[in-house]
Amino acid sequence: MPSSTVEDYVKAIYALQRDSSAGEATVARLASVLGVTKGSVTAMVRKLCEGGLADSARYGGITLTEKGRTLALDVVRRHRLIEVFLVDVLGFDWSEVHDEAERLEHAMSARLLDRLDEYLGRPAIDPHGDPIPDAQGRLPVVDHTPLAKLGSGDKGVVARVSDQDPEFLDFAASSGLTPGSRVAVVEVVPAAGSMRVEPFRKPAVSLSLAAAGNVCVEQA
Numbered sequence: 001m002p003s004s005t006v007e008d009y010v011k012a013i014y015a016l017q018r019d020s021s022a023g024e025a026t027v028a029r030l031a032s033v034l035g036v037t038k039g040s041v042t043a044m045v046r047k048l049c050e051g052g053l054a055d056s057a058r059y060g061g062i063t064l065t066e067k068g069r070t071l072a073l074d075v076v077r078r079h080r081l082i083e084v085f086l087v088d089v090l091g092f093d094w095s096e097v098h099d100e101a102e103r104l105e106h107a108m109s110a111r112l113l114d115r116l117d118e119y120l121g122r123p124a125i126d127p128h129g130d131p132i133p134d135a136q137g138r139l140p141v142v143d144h145t146p147l148a149k150l151g152s153g154d155k156g157v158v159a160r161v162s163d164q165d166p167e168f169l170d171f172a173a174s175s176g177l178t179p180g181s182r183v184a185v186v187e188v189v190p191a192a193g194s195m196r197v198e199p200f201r202k203p204a205v206s207l208s209l210a211a212a213g214n215v216c217v218e219q220a
Contacts, residue, residue, distance in 0.1 A: 004106040014072035024061025073137040078105040080126035087127045094127040095169035129160030129179035144216035148209045156217030163214035176202035
Protein backbone atom coordinates (compact mmCIF):
# COMPACT_ATOMS: atom_id res chain seq x y z
CA MET A 1 0.00 0.00 0.00
CA PRO A 2 1.36 3.44 -0.89
CA SER A 3 1.99 5.71 2.09
CA SER A 4 -0.28 8.66 2.78
CA THR A 5 2.59 10.97 1.78
CA VAL A 6 2.92 9.29 -1.61
CA GLU A 7 -0.83 9.58 -2.13
CA ASP A 8 -0.75 13.27 -1.19
CA TYR A 9 2.00 13.91 -3.72
CA VAL A 10 0.41 12.11 -6.66
CA LYS A 11 -2.91 13.82 -5.95
CA ALA A 12 -1.21 17.22 -5.83
CA ILE A 13 0.66 16.56 -9.08
CA TYR A 14 -2.57 15.44 -10.72
CA ALA A 15 -4.37 18.61 -9.61
CA LEU A 16 -1.55 20.86 -10.83
CA GLN A 17 -1.40 19.07 -14.17
CA ARG A 18 -5.10 19.66 -14.68
CA ASP A 19 -4.83 23.34 -13.77
CA SER A 20 -1.65 24.10 -15.68
CA SER A 21 -1.80 24.99 -19.38
CA ALA A 22 1.65 23.38 -19.71
CA GLY A 23 0.31 20.09 -18.37
CA GLU A 24 3.03 19.80 -15.74
CA ALA A 25 3.80 20.56 -12.11
CA THR A 26 7.00 22.10 -10.73
CA VAL A 27 8.96 21.59 -7.52
CA ALA A 28 8.16 25.15 -6.40
CA ARG A 29 4.42 24.77 -7.00
CA LEU A 30 4.31 21.41 -5.21
CA ALA A 31 6.19 22.86 -2.25
CA SER A 32 3.65 25.69 -2.05
CA VAL A 33 0.60 23.43 -2.36
CA LEU A 34 1.83 20.85 0.15
CA GLY A 35 3.41 23.30 2.59
CA VAL A 36 6.84 21.66 2.54
CA THR A 37 10.35 22.67 1.48
CA LYS A 38 11.65 22.37 -2.07
CA GLY A 39 14.25 19.92 -0.78
CA SER A 40 11.53 17.64 0.58
CA VAL A 41 9.70 17.77 -2.75
CA THR A 42 12.87 16.95 -4.69
CA ALA A 43 13.56 13.93 -2.49
CA MET A 44 9.99 12.64 -2.73
CA VAL A 45 9.77 13.19 -6.49
CA ARG A 46 12.91 11.09 -6.84
CA LYS A 47 11.16 8.28 -4.94
CA LEU A 48 8.04 8.63 -7.09
CA CYS A 49 10.15 8.33 -10.24
CA GLU A 50 11.97 5.28 -8.87
CA GLY A 51 8.59 3.72 -8.08
CA GLY A 52 7.28 4.30 -11.59
CA LEU A 53 4.66 6.81 -10.46
CA ALA A 54 6.11 9.98 -12.01
CA ASP A 55 8.57 11.34 -14.56
CA SER A 56 10.67 14.45 -13.99
CA ALA A 57 12.40 16.45 -16.72
CA ARG A 58 15.75 17.96 -15.68
CA TYR A 59 14.70 21.51 -16.52
CA GLY A 60 10.99 20.92 -16.84
CA GLY A 61 8.08 19.80 -14.77
CA ILE A 62 6.86 16.65 -13.09
CA THR A 63 4.25 14.46 -14.74
CA LEU A 64 2.47 11.34 -13.60
CA THR A 65 2.92 8.03 -15.36
CA GLU A 66 -0.16 5.96 -16.12
CA LYS A 67 0.47 4.10 -12.86
CA GLY A 68 0.71 7.40 -10.98
CA ARG A 69 -2.43 8.79 -12.60
CA THR A 70 -4.36 5.63 -11.66
CA LEU A 71 -3.31 6.04 -8.03
CA ALA A 72 -4.13 9.76 -8.04
CA LEU A 73 -7.64 9.16 -9.40
CA ASP A 74 -8.20 6.47 -6.77
CA VAL A 75 -7.32 8.97 -4.03
CA VAL A 76 -9.54 11.63 -5.64
CA ARG A 77 -12.39 9.10 -5.77
CA ARG A 78 -12.00 8.30 -2.08
CA HIS A 79 -11.84 11.97 -1.12
CA ARG A 80 -14.94 13.00 -3.04
CA LEU A 81 -17.07 10.04 -1.96
CA ILE A 82 -16.17 10.76 1.66
CA GLU A 83 -17.28 14.37 1.18
CA VAL A 84 -20.63 13.17 -0.16
CA PHE A 85 -21.05 10.86 2.84
CA LEU A 86 -20.16 13.60 5.33
CA VAL A 87 -22.65 16.06 3.81
CA ASP A 88 -25.53 13.78 2.77
CA VAL A 89 -25.45 11.27 5.62
CA LEU A 90 -23.77 12.92 8.60
CA GLY A 91 -25.07 16.42 7.93
CA PHE A 92 -21.76 18.26 7.73
CA ASP A 93 -21.71 21.65 6.02
CA TRP A 94 -20.01 21.64 2.61
CA SER A 95 -17.52 24.23 3.89
CA GLU A 96 -16.06 21.89 6.54
CA VAL A 97 -15.69 18.53 4.79
CA HIS A 98 -12.51 19.04 2.76
CA ASP A 99 -10.08 18.75 5.68
CA GLU A 100 -12.00 15.83 7.17
CA ALA A 101 -11.86 13.99 3.83
CA GLU A 102 -8.12 14.74 3.57
CA ARG A 103 -7.59 12.75 6.75
CA LEU A 104 -9.98 9.90 6.01
CA GLU A 105 -9.09 9.29 2.36
CA HIS A 106 -5.93 7.34 3.27
CA ALA A 107 -7.70 4.85 5.53
CA MET A 108 -10.26 3.32 3.15
CA SER A 109 -9.87 -0.06 1.51
CA ALA A 110 -11.16 -0.69 -2.01
CA ARG A 111 -13.88 -2.95 -0.59
CA LEU A 112 -15.11 -0.34 1.87
CA LEU A 113 -15.00 2.34 -0.80
CA ASP A 114 -17.16 0.31 -3.18
CA ARG A 115 -19.69 -0.37 -0.40
CA LEU A 116 -19.79 3.36 0.38
CA ASP A 117 -20.25 4.21 -3.29
CA GLU A 118 -23.12 1.72 -3.55
CA TYR A 119 -24.73 3.01 -0.34
CA LEU A 120 -24.62 6.59 -1.63
CA GLY A 121 -26.24 5.59 -4.94
CA ARG A 122 -23.12 5.90 -7.11
CA PRO A 123 -23.02 9.74 -7.06
CA ALA A 124 -21.47 11.49 -10.07
CA ILE A 125 -20.36 14.64 -8.26
CA ASP A 126 -19.28 15.69 -4.78
CA PRO A 127 -20.94 18.51 -2.78
CA HIS A 128 -18.82 21.13 -4.55
CA GLY A 129 -19.72 19.87 -8.01
CA ASP A 130 -16.44 18.08 -8.68
CA PRO A 131 -16.85 14.89 -10.75
CA ILE A 132 -16.19 11.59 -8.97
CA PRO A 133 -14.07 9.01 -10.84
CA ASP A 134 -15.69 5.60 -11.13
CA ALA A 135 -14.08 2.37 -9.93
CA GLN A 136 -12.13 2.11 -13.19
CA GLY A 137 -10.73 5.64 -12.81
CA ARG A 138 -12.93 7.16 -15.52
CA LEU A 139 -14.08 10.74 -15.14
CA PRO A 140 -17.22 12.04 -16.85
CA VAL A 141 -16.59 14.65 -19.53
CA VAL A 142 -17.79 18.07 -18.36
CA ASP A 143 -18.09 21.35 -20.25
CA HIS A 144 -18.05 24.08 -17.65
CA THR A 145 -17.31 27.78 -18.07
CA PRO A 146 -15.85 29.96 -15.30
CA LEU A 147 -18.40 32.56 -14.23
CA ALA A 148 -15.74 35.21 -14.80
CA LYS A 149 -15.81 34.44 -18.54
CA LEU A 150 -19.49 35.33 -18.93
CA GLY A 151 -20.65 38.72 -20.15
CA SER A 152 -23.50 41.01 -19.15
CA GLY A 153 -26.85 39.33 -19.75
CA ASP A 154 -25.42 35.81 -19.91
CA LYS A 155 -27.11 33.10 -17.85
CA GLY A 156 -26.17 29.68 -16.60
CA VAL A 157 -26.47 27.04 -13.90
CA VAL A 158 -23.75 26.73 -11.27
CA ALA A 159 -22.00 23.39 -11.78
CA ARG A 160 -18.93 23.57 -9.56
CA VAL A 161 -17.26 25.69 -6.89
CA SER A 162 -13.53 24.97 -6.88
CA ASP A 163 -12.38 27.20 -4.00
CA GLN A 164 -12.22 25.09 -0.82
CA ASP A 165 -11.77 28.06 1.53
CA PRO A 166 -14.54 27.79 4.17
CA GLU A 167 -15.22 31.55 4.12
CA PHE A 168 -15.70 31.57 0.35
CA LEU A 169 -17.94 28.49 0.52
CA ASP A 170 -20.04 30.19 3.20
CA PHE A 171 -20.30 33.26 0.97
CA ALA A 172 -21.26 31.14 -2.04
CA ALA A 173 -23.93 29.29 -0.04
CA SER A 174 -25.47 32.44 1.44
CA SER A 175 -25.41 34.17 -1.95
CA GLY A 176 -27.07 31.30 -3.83
CA LEU A 177 -23.97 30.30 -5.81
CA THR A 178 -24.22 26.57 -5.15
CA PRO A 179 -24.28 23.70 -7.67
CA GLY A 180 -27.66 23.52 -9.38
CA SER A 181 -28.52 27.18 -8.82
CA ARG A 182 -29.40 29.43 -11.75
CA VAL A 183 -27.52 32.69 -12.10
CA ALA A 184 -27.58 35.71 -14.45
CA VAL A 185 -24.79 38.24 -15.00
CA VAL A 186 -26.05 41.76 -14.37
CA GLU A 187 -22.87 43.58 -15.35
CA VAL A 188 -19.13 43.16 -15.72
CA VAL A 189 -16.74 45.95 -14.74
CA PRO A 190 -13.31 45.01 -16.17
CA ALA A 191 -11.68 48.22 -14.92
CA ALA A 192 -12.59 47.29 -11.35
CA GLY A 193 -11.92 43.58 -11.86
CA SER A 194 -15.42 42.76 -10.66
CA MET A 195 -18.83 41.60 -11.78
CA ARG A 196 -22.36 41.69 -10.43
CA VAL A 197 -24.48 38.57 -10.66
CA GLU A 198 -28.04 37.69 -9.69
CA PRO A 199 -28.67 34.17 -8.41
CA PHE A 200 -32.21 32.84 -8.83
CA ARG A 201 -34.53 34.21 -6.12
CA LYS A 202 -31.58 35.89 -4.35
CA PRO A 203 -30.40 39.51 -4.25
CA ALA A 204 -27.67 40.42 -6.74
CA VAL A 205 -24.14 40.17 -5.36
CA SER A 206 -20.80 41.62 -6.42
CA LEU A 207 -17.62 39.58 -6.52
CA SER A 208 -14.17 39.95 -7.96
CA LEU A 209 -13.36 38.35 -11.29
CA ALA A 210 -10.75 36.26 -9.47
CA ALA A 211 -13.41 34.88 -7.13
CA ALA A 212 -15.84 34.41 -10.02
CA GLY A 213 -13.21 32.26 -11.69
CA ASN A 214 -13.73 29.70 -8.94
CA VAL A 215 -17.41 29.30 -9.81
CA CYS A 216 -18.04 27.24 -12.94
CA VAL A 217 -21.35 27.19 -14.78
CA GLU A 218 -23.14 25.39 -17.56
CA GLN A 219 -24.23 28.19 -19.86
CA ALA A 220 -27.90 28.49 -20.76
